[in-house]
Amino acid sequence: MAAAQSRPDVTAKPSITDPSSFVVDAHTHIFPPEFSRDRAALAERDAWFGELYGSPKIALAGEEELLASMDVAGVDCSIICGFPWLDQDVCRAHNDYLLDVARRNRDRVAAVTIVSPTQAGAVEEAERCLRLGAAGIGELNADAQEFDLSEPEPLAELVELCERFDRPLLLHVSEPVGHLYPGKGTSTPEKLQTFLLAYPEVKIVAAHWGGGLPFYELMPEISALAKNVVYDTAASTYLYRPRVFRTVIDLVGADRVLLGTDYALLRQDRFIRRLRKQNVSEEELALVLGRNAARVYGLATEAVTDD
Numbered sequence: 001m002a003a004a005q006s007r008p009d010v011t012a013k014p015s016i017t018d019p020s021s022f023v024v025d026a027h028t029h030i031f032p033p034e035f036s037r038d039r040a041a042l043a044e045r046d047a048w049f050g051e052l053y054g055s056p057k058i059a060l061a062g063e064e065e066l067l068a069s070m071d072v073a074g075v076d077c078s079i080i081c082g083f084p085w086l087d088q089d090v091c092r093a094h095n096d097y098l099l100d101v102a103r104r105n106r107d108r109v110a111a112v113t114i115v116s117p118t119q120a121g122a123v124e125e126a127e128r129c130l131r132l133g134a135a136g137i138g139e140l141n142a143d144a145q146e147f148d149l150s151e152p153e154p155l156a157e158l159v160e161l162c163e164r165f166d167r168p169l170l171l172h173v174s175e176p177v178g179h180l181y182p183g184k185g186t187s188t189p190e191k192l193q194t195f196l197l198a199y200p201e202v203k204i205v206a207a208h209w210g211g212g213l214p215f216y217e218l219m220p221e222i223s224a225l226a227k228n229v230v231y232d233t234a235a236s237t238y239l240y241r242p243r244v245f246r247t248v249i250d251l252v253g254a255d256r257v258l259l260g261t262d263y264a265l266l267r268q269d270r271f272i273r274r275l276r277k278q279n280v281s282e283e284e285l286a287l288v289l290g291r292n293a294a295r296v297y298g299l300a301t302e303a304v305t306d307d
Contacts, residue, residue: 021286024293025070025078025268027139027170027207027234027260031060032097046085048144052183061264063101070108073268076290077107079260079297081170082114084141088121095129102133110297112136112170115158116145123157130165135297137162138170139207143185150191152198159199168203168230168296171195173211181238189213196225204229205258205296208239214248223252230296232260233288237271245278245288254284258293 035042039060043050053060061069070078080101082094091114098111113129115122117140126137137158142149149171162169176188189211196204206213210231217223231252236244248257261271276285293299 022077022290022294023073023075023272024259024290024297024299025073025075025261025263026205026258026293026297027081027232028066028078028263028268029081029083029265030062030066030098030101031083032094033062035094036060036062042090046087046090046144048141048183049083049085059264063105066263067105067108069263069268073272075268075272077293077299078109078263079135079293080109080111081139082112084114084116084139084144084172086116086119086145088116088119088125091115092121092125095125095134099129099132099134110135110299112138112297114138114140117158118145118147118154123161126158126161130161130167134167135299136168136170136205138168138205139172140170141172141185142187142191144172148191149187150194152195155195156199159202162202166203167298168205170205170207170232173206173208173213175208175211175239177212178239187211189216193222193225196229200225201228203296205232206230207232207234207260209233209236209244209248214251217252226252230256230258230292232258233271233275234260234262235265237266237274242274242278245275245280249280249284249288254280254287255292257288258296259289 039053039056043054066078080098082098085091085094095113102109102111111134113126113134115126115137147154159169172185173187173189173192174184192206192213206229210229213226214231217226231248261268
């Protein structure tokens with residue numbers, strides 16, 4: 001892997017004086033105010049957005065709502081994501097907002113950049129945002145953005161960017177079985193396996209418990225293939241019983257699980273309270289609640305060690 005490329009201090013790293021108590025929500029979504037005002041037009045323009053957010057009853061949270069939620073939940077830092085728009089121009093507008101929020105809240109928020117991988121200008125937009133301090137690329141969604149993880153070649157340049165900047169690629173991954181729900185999609189573990197075979201060295205954050213990929217890590221070849229994959233817990237309470245936390249930690253290790261609520265889909269305070277009630281040690285909690293995200297997303301890494 002290439003050495004990390006220096007980047008301007010736009011999204012400053014949070015000051016971590018006590019890593020054991022630092023809480024990072026590594027998967028949240030916020031939208032600019034104009035997107036809320038133009039919800040109906042965006043829903044008409046983007047079918048995936050229309051499926052998830054077309055109804056005005058579904059909250060579109062912004063900067064103020066997120067910060068207030070973090071205060072209530074005791075979250076020190078949130079990784080903010082956009083939405084997997086198909087239109088590259090909408091991605092860029094969303095990125096401008098995310099980077100601006102991160103700039104205004106340097107000690108509390110880090111942004112990842114959203115691009116439409118197969119659309120013109122995706123690589124240039126991703127590099128622009130990484131140079132401005134983005135902590136990674138994602139959350140890419142194959143169904144929403146019309147690509148296929150089992151045909152990984154079109155993402156080669158984005159993978160190269162992640163490796164060059166030493167930043168992770170956040171991917172939406174869903175379960176091949178179980179109930180249907182808006183936004184589930186078809187990016188299941190066997191497709192991610194093909195992607196990992198093509199790009200074994202890139203750091204991957206597999207959202208939503210990787211669609212169940214950790215359970216297949218009981219297979220030695222899958223465990224070896226997924227060595228650079230970490231799993232976030234986004235939308236966990238929609239998908240699994242609470243003991244999923246203990247089960248996955250036992251399967252892959254506490255150092256490969258990131259707290260992610262999928263705010264505003266789920267409340268941060270309730271999610272974290274539920275996690276704290278599980279059969280997880282204080283040392284494991286420290287990793288899952290913050291230290292892992294700090295390592296993966298490059299937040300104050302000088303203060304976060306694994307000794």
